[in-house]
Every structure is written in structure tokens, then in C-alpha cells.
Amino acid sequence: MFTSFDFDDTGDNQANYQSDENAISTQSVNGVNGKYCPHCGRPVAADAAFCSHCGKPVHTCPQCHQPVDPSAKFCPSCGAPLQVLQAQYGPLTDRTAVQQEEKVVQPESRPAVHPVVMLQQQKKEVPLKAQLQEHRNLLIALACVLVVAIAGGIWYAHEQKALPAQGSTVSSQPVKTADSELSLNGVYLDQSWDEAKDGLGRELSTSDSKDGAVHHKFTDMDVVVKDDKVIMLTSSSPAAQSKRGIHQGSSLDDVVNAYGDDYQASEYGAQIHYEYTFKTDDGKQGILRFAVSKNSQTVEYISVRLADEKTDGAKQAFLAYHKAISNHDLQNAFQMLTGEFQNSVGDYDGYAPGYANTLSSDVSNLRKIASGGDKTTFSFTLKARDRIPGSAKVKVQYFNGQVTMVKDGNTWKISDMSAKKTGEHVE
Incomplete structure (x- = not known):
């Protein structure tokens, strides 16, 4: 319903509108004519059939001035009889004509456009370079996500290669433990074979040795049995671990943190063997060895x-x-020689000065050549580092040698030793 207080298309309040040209208020005009346009609310002449302001037909109730149907007999707003309209203004205009007239007079309007369509139209008008500039941050973010996704894929593929392939020799058997330090996956030295083989899984192969021992090969480790007792265990599988959790792939730091530095280290080719000594339940001496790669500093195999x-x-x-020589404990080192060998190198006063500048004496590749009775002969490699007198430099010498050890009471001593230099350099 329209009233004289509605806003027209320009947004002006017609109730407060003032004419600057004649300075006559709308209130006074309405008082004279008593008739208003039902569409724009402006005053119109009493005998006007169309509004002189908006051009629309003015069919209103003479009583309340509300819009009415020309064919109606009574006003739907106030109920006043409308026959007076016929008497005052003559026959009312045909509705079809009025609608046609309205189409002509009404200002041209644009068809409604859906907001999404309008946005698309606006985007089409924006130059491509401007659009790319506007979305630069989004494109950079998407590029970063793509790079991370590719890197993640490469990492995943690498990890998958590092994992044992399906059907590989790594067992899914649960890891057992034993009280003995001389054990792997719960199998320990001096354990009966009938008890030890339970839980080892399917045996892959069996072979006999000349000394009567039997070698049993399983998925995670090899077990050597003699007289129905376990005498040796070896494993290069990450699925087999020592009592303290060390396995193939553990780092040297892991080994030292778990077992300490009370070990014997021997160099063998590309490996260094770190050996720890423990006792079996019946008092026998056993060796726990960790073979560590020089390059990766990780365990390559474990033997017990x-x-x-x-x-x-x-x-x-x-x-x-x-x-003892590396620690400059030369008195103790000299006592590890047999009496005959001491005489061959001179007394202690003649022996000690030869090691006055020695910084270290490291043996590697120690291998048994012969053994019989209370005598054993080894070959070895020696790396000696000596400080050059009057200089901050160090001479490094390499030797290949041979040593014969004999048992003197309950101890082993050096009865003979010879070596040949194979190289040297200064550092």
C-alpha cells in the first residue's frame, strides 16, 4: 500500500518535500486539490486522468485517496461508494490501454542479473595479467604444497625401498629375551637345543662341521650346536637383538651407551669388532661381538x-x-714379554725410550695362523702414531707383522714378534 510518506525513485521524502521554485509546500497543495498520485504520492489536478509527474493513471478513492480498481463499486480500503468517479471523470480508461501506457511511460529497467553471472561478467572484464597479480599469493601457496607433496612422495618411496620386501627373510616372530647377556632373541649360550629351537621358526638349512658341531640356519639368525648345547649365535638381521636391545643397524653410540667402553676393539678390513666378555651360567667365558662398519658406524652383524x-x-x-703402549703404561707392557724376549730387546731402560714419542699403537686384522699346545701364532696389521721431536707434526707408520703368544702359567705372553713397514706419512 502506498502512502504520502513513501519514498519515490529518487529517494526524496515526499511528506517533507519543499518546492524551491514557488515555495509552496506539498501540504498546502494537497489541501487545495485533495487528490494525490497513488504511485509517486505527488499532488495532481482533480480532473486529471494521469499523473503529470510519473505519467501513471490515477484511479483513487475520492474519500481515502488509495488506489482502486476502475471497475470496483466500493473502495477496498475505506468502503466508500465509487460511482462518483464515473460522474466526475467520465468512463474509466480500459485496463489494457493503461497497461500499455504504463509500459511506454515507465523508465527503462535492466533485467535482473544473478550475482554469480554478474561476478563472471565482471571477471571477464579484468585483464589476465591483473587477475594473475591478484592471485599471486594463492599461486605461490599452491606451488609450495605441490613441492612438499613431491618431496613427501620421494621420501616415502625411499623408505619403502629401505623396508624389507614382501617375502623377505625378516621374520615376524615376536622378540624374546633371556637373562643371559650372551643371547640373541632369547636364545643363549649353553642352552639345550631342544629348548632353544622352539620359537625360531622354520629352519632354512642345516650343515655339519668337522669338529662335530651342527650349523642351523634360520630366518633371523644362525645357531651352532654341539653336544646338544648352543655354542654360537650370529645374526645380520634387524629382527634379532641382544638382551640390551642392540641389533643390526644400531649405531656405535647405541652400543657404547648400552654396554660401556670396557671392550676390545679389533680392525678387520672395513669393520671394527667391538667385543665384550661375559660369563655363562656355568662359569664359562663368552664373547659378545658387534661388528661395526667403519663408514656408517652402524652394526653390520652380532655374534655370541x-x-x-x-x-x-x-x-x-x-x-x-x-x-698399554698407547696409554704409556710401559712398565706393564714390558712385563707382557717373556723373559727371553725381554733379553732380546734389552732391559727396560733400553726398551722404554723406543716408545717415548708414541701417541698410539693400534692393532687390526688379527688372525690366527697356527695353534697347538700352549702356543698360538697370529698375523696382524699395526698403525703407529709418533710425535716428531721438535715439531707439532705426527708421523704415521703402517706395519704388517706376526706374533707368537705362549702361555706362562695362567697368562699369555709375547715370546716373539716381527713386523715390516708398509707405508708412512706425516700429518
Whole structure:
């Protein structure tokens, strides 16, 4: 319903409109004519059939001035009889004509456009360069996401290659543990074979050795049995671990943190063997060895075995001799020589000065050549580092040698040793 207080198309309030030209208010005009346009609310002449302002037909109730149907007999707003309209203004205009007239008079309007369509039309008008500039940050973000996704894919592929392939030799058997330090996956030295083989899974192969021992190969480790007792365990699988959780792939730091630095280290080619000594339940001496790669500093294999009294005792004594020299404990080192060998190198006063400038004496590749009775012979490689007198430089010398160890009571001593220099350099 329109009233005289509605806003027209220009947004002006017709009730407060003032004419600047004649200074006559709308209130006074309405008082004279008593008739208003039902569409724009402006005053019109009493006998006007169309509004002189908006051009629309003015069919209003003479009583309340509300729009009415020309064919109606009574006003739908106030109920006043409308026959007076016929008497005042003559026949009312035909509705069809009025609608046609309205189409002509009404200002041209644009068809409604859906907001999405309008946005698309606006975007079409924006130059491509401007659009790219506007979305630069979004494009950069998408590029970063793409780079991260590609890097993640490469990493995942690398990790998948590092994992054991389906059907590989890594077992899914649960890891067991034993009280003994001389154990792998719960199998320990001196354990009965009937008890040890439970839980090892399917046996892959079996072979006999000349000394009567039987080698059993399983998925995660090899087990050597003699007289129905486990005498040796070896594993290069990450699925087999020691009592303290060390396995193939563990770092050297992991080994030292777990077992300490009370080990014997021997160099063998591209590996260094770190060996720890423990006792079995019945008091036998056993060796826990971690073979560590020089390059990666990670464990390549683990072995657990009973010590060979002759070989291992002699070996440990020879390594202890060079460790004493590296620590400048020359008195103790001299006592590790037999009396005859001491006489051959002179007394202590003649022996000690030869090591006055020695910084380290490291043995590697220690291998048994012969063994019999209370005598064992090894070959070895020696790396000696000596300070050059009057200089801050160090001479590094390499030797290949041979040593014979003999048992003197309960200890092993050096009875003979010779070496040939194979190279040297200064650092």
C-alpha cells in the first residue's frame, strides 16, 4: 500500500518535500486539490486522468485517496461508494490501454542479473595479467604444497625401498629375551637345543662341521650346536637383538651407551669388532661381538660365542699389550714379554725410550695362523702414531707383522714378534 510518506525513485521524502521554485509546500497543495498520485504520492489536478509527474493513471478513492480498481463499486480500503468517479471523470480508461501506457511511460529497467553471472561478467572484464597479480599469493601457496607433496612422495618411496620386501627373510616372530647377556632373541649360550629351537621358526638349512658341531640356519639368525648345547649365535638381521636391545643397524653410540667402553676393539678390513666378555651360567667365558662398519658406524652383524681359551686368551693379551703402549703404561707392557724376549730387546731402560714419542699403537686384522699346545701364532696389521721431536707434526707408520703368544702359567705372553713397514706419512 502506498502512502504520502513513501519514498519515490529518487529517494526524496515526499511528506517533507519543499518546492524551491514557488515555495509552496506539498501540504498546502494537497489541501487545495485533495487528490494525490497513488504511485509517486505527488499532488495532481482533480480532473486529471494521469499523473503529470510519473505519467501513471490515477484511479483513487475520492474519500481515502488509495488506489482502486476502475471497475470496483466500493473502495477496498475505506468502503466508500465509487460511482462518483464515473460522474466526475467520465468512463474509466480500459485496463489494457493503461497497461500499455504504463509500459511506454515507465523508465527503462535492466533485467535482473544473478550475482554469480554478474561476478563472471565482471571477471571477464579484468585483464589476465591483473587477475594473475591478484592471485599471486594463492599461486605461490599452491606451488609450495605441490613441492612438499613431491618431496613427501620421494621420501616415502625411499623408505619403502629401505623396508624389507614382501617375502623377505625378516621374520615376524615376536622378540624374546633371556637373562643371559650372551643371547640373541632369547636364545643363549649353553642352552639345550631342544629348548632353544622352539620359537625360531622354520629352519632354512642345516650343515655339519668337522669338529662335530651342527650349523642351523634360520630366518633371523644362525645357531651352532654341539653336544646338544648352543655354542654360537650370529645374526645380520634387524629382527634379532641382544638382551640390551642392540641389533643390526644400531649405531656405535647405541652400543657404547648400552654396554660401556670396557671392550676390545679389533680392525678387520672395513669393520671394527667391538667385543665384550661375559660369563655363562656355568662359569664359562663368552664373547659378545658387534661388528661395526667403519663408514656408517652402524652394526653390520652380532655374534655370541664361547671363548676359545687358547685363541681368545692369546688374542686379548696381545691387544692389551698395545693398549698399554698407547696409554704409556710401559712398565706393564714390558712385563707382557717373556723373559727371553725381554733379553732380546734389552732391559727396560733400553726398551722404554723406543716408545717415548708414541701417541698410539693400534692393532687390526688379527688372525690366527697356527695353534697347538700352549702356543698360538697370529698375523696382524699395526698403525703407529709418533710425535716428531721438535715439531707439532705426527708421523704415521703402517706395519704388517706376526706374533707368537705362549702361555706362562695362567697368562699369555709375547715370546716373539716381527713386523715390516708398509707405508708412512706425516700429518
